[in-house]
Amino acid sequence: MRVQRRHVLAATVAVAAAAVVTVGTGLGFADTAPERASVCSGSVTFSAEGGAPAATSDRFPVGTRLRVTNLDNGRAVTVTVTGPSGSCVLLNAAAMDQVREPGRNVIRRNLVERLDGGAAQSGPGETRPGSARPGAARPEGDAPGGGAARRVCGGPVTFSAEGGAPAATSGQFPVGTRLRVTNLDNGRTVTVTVTGPSGSCVLLNAAAMDAIREPGRNVVRNNVVELLG
Structure with missing residues (x-):
């Protein structure tokens, strides 16, 4: 009788375990659940x-x-x-x-x-609207103090909370690239080295942003970003 009860108990446990696995899979708990892909890389x-x-x-x-x-x-x-x-x-x-x-x-x-099912206008590493590849900079406007400014990024410049000396991350330029960012509203300029990737053409760290921004502003809309090498 004891042997028979052990067999019945083992069978009951097996059925319960199978039910848990089935329910978990149906609710998306299983490891086979599809992983969603991001349409943007880097920090937001x-x-x-x-x-x-x-x-x-x-x-x-x-x-x-x-x-x-x-x-x-x-x-x-x-x-x-x-x-x-x-x-x-x-x-x-x-x-x-x-x-x-x-x-x-x-x-x-x-x-x-x-959410609307469309595709991005261009993929990582491709030229995007309002931006340019390294080496594809074009003269655009005058740099503060005279001379042609080689604007290599379009759109506003913003920043991350990253600490340390003035630096930047970029989705357009490789690590080690030197960029000069000028706030055209106040003439302030900062030179930074790209230290890693991000989702922006140029994303300043806190120290770099503090060097050029207006008090209380988290974005520099009127700017020139120049490729120094």
Whole structure:
């Protein structure tokens, strides 16, 4: 009788385990659940733009709907692209407030999804609207103090909360590239070296941004970014 009871108990446990696996798979708990792909690489940051949650982009046309998720806290925001910028996705202040950690100006672990099913205008490493590849800079306007400015990035310049000496990250230029960023509203200039990748043509760190920005401003709209080598 004891042997028979052991067989019955073992069979009951096996059936229960199978049921748990079946339910878990149906709810998406299994390891075979498809992993979502992000349409933007690198960090997500923001401008000081007001209004309802929205974003600007150098990759997607006006009207594109994107969902941005902060993978560190699970918070997500759905935004509509309202204009161009120098980033794959640059949130405005209201959108950033919905997803960021307190005191953080950048989201490093993120997922950006396009909700309308379209494709990006160009892929990583390709020339994007409002930007240029290294070596493809063109004269555009006058640099402060005279001379032609070789503008290699289009759109606003913003920053991450990264510390250290003035530096930048970039989705356009390799590590070691030297760039000069000028705020045309006040004439302030900072020279930075690219230290890693990001989702922007140029994303300054905190020290670099402090060297050129207007007090209380998190974005430099009227700017020239020059390739120094």
